[in-house]
Amino acid sequence: MTESGNPSQPVNVSEYDGSQIQVLEGFEAVRRRPGMYIGSTGERGLHQMVYEVVTYAVDEHLAGHADAIDVRITADGGIRVADNGRGLPVEAQEPTGKSAVERELTELSFGSKPHTGYQVSGGLSGVGLSVVNALSSRLTVEVHRDGHRWTQEYGKGIPVTALTRHEETSKHGTAIAFLPDADIFETTWCSFATLSQRLQELAFLNAGLAISLTDERPARPVRHDHADGLLAHVAHLSPHPPSLVHSPAIAFESQNEDQTISVQVAMQWNTWSPGELRSFANSTRTHEGGTHEWGFRTALTSVVNDCARRQQLMSADDQDLTADAVHEGLTAVVSVKLAHPLFEGSTKTRLGNPEANTYVQQVVRHHLTNWMNHNPSQATAIIRHILNTAT
Structure with a gap:
C-alpha cells in the first residue's frame, strides 16, 4: 500500500472518505464566497451591506419599538446606522455564555431571527448582521439598554473586545458602525444617491418611520x-x-386573521407614462416580481373587465382587456409583509410564497371593486383611458 502523502503514487480509493472533503464553516465561508450572501463584491454588494444593517432597524419599527433611523457615511468611508428601538439584548445566553449581541453578530443561523424574535423581518433571513461583520475590517456595536450604554468591537467578524458596560443612560437603541473590508470589495465608496433612493423607499413603505442620511x-x-x-x-x-x-x-391595505401576511396597495392611472409597477416584500424591492405581483395583475385585470361590462362600456361579446392594456399608464406600488417569506436567491429578487398570490388577489378584488362601485365617474374615466390606449 502506498503512502497517501506521496504524489507520485496512486491514491487508494478506500482512503478517500469524508475527512478529506474541505468544508468551509462560519465566517471563512462568507469571506471566501461573499457573493453568495450579498450578491457581489462590487457596488451592489457594498450597498447591500448597508441595507442589511438598516433592515434590523426597520424591523424594530415594524415591531412597534422605533420611529427614527439615522444613517451616516463617515469621513473614512465607513457606515454608521443608529435607531431608537429597544437595543439588542445584552444578557449572556446559555449554553455558550455569549451575549445576545455577540450571537447576532457572529452566528450564521439561516431561516429566521432566532434571538430577537421578529414576527415580520427582512434582510438575509437572520444572518444579515453577522455577514456584515464578517465582511468588515472593523465593526463597533453600541447599545443603549437596561439603563446603561454597552459597546463591543470586532475585526473581520472576530471579537476584539468583550461586551463592556459603560455609564448609566435613559436612552434606548442600537448603533452599528462598520468599515467594509477593502480586501473583499472592489470599491468601498458608497453612493449617496443610491442609498438615499433606497432609504426613501423604506420611508414610503413604512409610514411613521423617519430616516435621515x-x-x-x-x-x-x-x-x-x-x-x-x-x-x-x-x-x-x-x-x-x-x-x-x-x-x-x-389606496387600501389589509391583514389576514392570523397576522401572517399583510398587503398595502396604492395606484393611479396617468396619460404621461407607459406605467410602472413596483413591488416589495418585507420592505425589500422585488425587482423580478413574484407571486404578489401575479396576484395583483390577475385581480386588477379581472376587476377592470367586470366593471367595464357593468358600466356597459364593453359588451358581453367584446374580448377581455389584456393585462398589458390595463396596466398602460398605471403607476402602482404593492407591498406585502409576511411572517415566512420565500425568496428565490439570497438577494431576494423574486417572491415565491403561493399564499401571497392568493391573498393579494382576494384583497385587490374586494377593495378595488368597492372603490369602483363608490366612485363610478372616476371608474368610467379609468376604463375609457384603458380602452383608448388599447385601440
Whole structure:
C-alpha cells in the first residue's frame, strides 16, 4: 500500500472518505464566497451591506419599538446606522455564555431571527448582521439598554473586545458602525444617491418611520419622512398632475386573521407614462416580481373587465382587456409583509410564497371593486383611458 502523502503514487480509493472533503464553516465561508450572501463584491454588494444593517432597524419599527433611523457615511468611508428601538439584548445566553449581541453578530443561523424574535423581518433571513461583520475590517456595536450604554468591537467578524458596560443612560437603541473590508470589495465608496433612493423607499413603505442620511465626506444631509406612505410613493413616481386620469390615488391595505401576511396597495392611472409597477416584500424591492405581483395583475385585470361590462362600456361579446392594456399608464406600488417569506436567491429578487398570490388577489378584488362601485365617474374615466390606449 502506498503512502497517501506521496504524489507520485496512486491514491487508494478506500482512503478517500469524508475527512478529506474541505468544508468551509462560519465566517471563512462568507469571506471566501461573499457573493453568495450579498450578491457581489462590487457596488451592489457594498450597498447591500448597508441595507442589511438598516433592515434590523426597520424591523424594530415594524415591531412597534422605533420611529427614527439615522444613517451616516463617515469621513473614512465607513457606515454608521443608529435607531431608537429597544437595543439588542445584552444578557449572556446559555449554553455558550455569549451575549445576545455577540450571537447576532457572529452566528450564521439561516431561516429566521432566532434571538430577537421578529414576527415580520427582512434582510438575509437572520444572518444579515453577522455577514456584515464578517465582511468588515472593523465593526463597533453600541447599545443603549437596561439603563446603561454597552459597546463591543470586532475585526473581520472576530471579537476584539468583550461586551463592556459603560455609564448609566435613559436612552434606548442600537448603533452599528462598520468599515467594509477593502480586501473583499472592489470599491468601498458608497453612493449617496443610491442609498438615499433606497432609504426613501423604506420611508414610503413604512409610514411613521423617519430616516435621515448624512454624508460626512462632505456633509450632505437628507431626511425621508412620509406619513402618507404608499400614497406619497405613487405621487413621487407620478410627478405630473395634469396627466392624471383620476385623483386622488386609490389606496387600501389589509391583514389576514392570523397576522401572517399583510398587503398595502396604492395606484393611479396617468396619460404621461407607459406605467410602472413596483413591488416589495418585507420592505425589500422585488425587482423580478413574484407571486404578489401575479396576484395583483390577475385581480386588477379581472376587476377592470367586470366593471367595464357593468358600466356597459364593453359588451358581453367584446374580448377581455389584456393585462398589458390595463396596466398602460398605471403607476402602482404593492407591498406585502409576511411572517415566512420565500425568496428565490439570497438577494431576494423574486417572491415565491403561493399564499401571497392568493391573498393579494382576494384583497385587490374586494377593495378595488368597492372603490369602483363608490366612485363610478372616476371608474368610467379609468376604463375609457384603458380602452383608448388599447385601440
